[in-house]
Amino acid sequence: MVKRFKVWSYKEGERPIFHMGPMSNIYAIEGQFIEEIESEESPFRAKHPEEAHTFFMPISVANIIKFIYSPVIYPSDYNRDRLYRLMNDYVGVVANKYPFWNKSNGADHFMVSCHDWAPEVSHEKPQLFKNFIRVLCNANTSEGFQPRRDVSLPEIYLRRGTLGPVDLGQAPHERTILAFFAGGLHGYIRKILFQQWKDKDIDIQVFEKVPRGLNYTKLMGKAKYCLCPSGYEVASPRVVEAINAGCVPVIISGSYSLPFSDVLDWSQFTVQIPISKIPEIKNILSHIPNEKYLRLYDKVSQVKRHFVLNRPAKPFDVYHMVLHSIWLRRLNFKIGNINSL
Incomplete structure (x- = not known):
């Protein structure tokens, strides 16, 4: 080509x-x-x-x-x-x-x-x-x-003057947060997510605003899974941010046609959770075997170059x-x- x-x-x-x-x-x-x-x-x-x-x-x-x-x-x-x-x-x-x-x-x-x-x-x-x-x-x-x-x-x-976020991702064994999300209350999917998980669980850390003294990018780098719920529209920059941070994206969306699906199998490097299963996020993620998580992590590392500008x-x-x-x-x-x- x-x-x-x-x-x-x-x-x-x-x-x-x-x-x-x-x-x-x-x-x-x-x-x-x-x-x-x-x-x-x-x-x-x-x-x-x-x-x-x-x-x-x-x-x-x-x-x-x-x-x-x-x-x-x-x-x-x-x-x-x-x-x-x-x-x-x-x-x-x-x-x-x-x-x-x-x-x-x-x-x-x-x-x-x-x-x-x-x-x-x-x-x-x-x-x-x-x-x-x-x-x-x-x-x-x-x-x-x-x-x-x-x-x-x-x-x-x-951010102005940059081509992407700083990579602050940790190795798999140093990721102490099961899942993380921080973002505005945009759209009905995030409303459900916040109702179920906002400020309620140490393993599923969901915030509307990152607490004072904590860093958004560092939190992504410490999480195994990064929740990527749609906002007002289906796409979210958190998918690329998660991939850049080595954090397995958890896609929570409806009717979203994922980028580059002609050649990329998103099931190999993401977890996709139906909107109806938002209350079960912790149960779903905690029951993913470590061997499967490591395979997802490795695949995220492999596809990262396709999402770099x-x-x-x-x-x-x-x-x-x-x-x-x-x-x-x-x-x-x-x-x-x-x-x-």
Whole structure:
């Protein structure tokens, strides 16, 4: 793939809505991906659109919300019309200027976004976007995410000036906490989790805020299992944080299409607990044999490189994994047989 796959990023559009995005915080993957794919040094960058296998729409939904839905200009206005109009107009511009969108009905075009609203760009005109590849953190199959067409994007929280959290993970025998979670009361899953476990158990340490004097990253590094419940949306940066800390992720979600499932078997390095089993978390985790835990721990160490963000990108990192997922969907698509998608 690295030697053959080429991506053309459309040049149309002006900053800050196009060609740039947030480089830090919860939506950082948007800006990081846009900057990397448009870099002159990227081995995937097509020099001419005719040599491209796929076409990137360099639009940042996070920046649309920040600059177009300004609370100063439009206080408390969350009408999606402006979002729809921007995306529809951009498709119109590139479809009128180039032959590629019309040739494939958008099936070899993609966008990348981590904002909660990103799936909605296609809602007003579903027929226009029926083949379009959406690379999304909000990969919720109950809200229209299609794993065969779309790509699930890991959510990575980046502090300003960094490319990821510090690795403070301990060896397995030094991990004295059975399970850990700290985070805001966002969504019904966390409400159930807090009702059952918040500040109630020394082995299942669940906090809304990390107690004074303790360190979030160090606590992850001391835990065998890190609880990763969905918040308002299905994705959580804690999955990547847990993997980075060598802590086995415990996925508690509904309808979440996990990233890179085309090639990664998540059952080999995570524990997945149904929402209905939240009251049984301690019983479930404490009854996992140590031999199985060590296998999960080893697999977490092996897959860690696939969730690391590098600049410039390196083989097998998260950037390459995202492009590989797009590459697989491009291989499954034939221009002469679009309706089979």
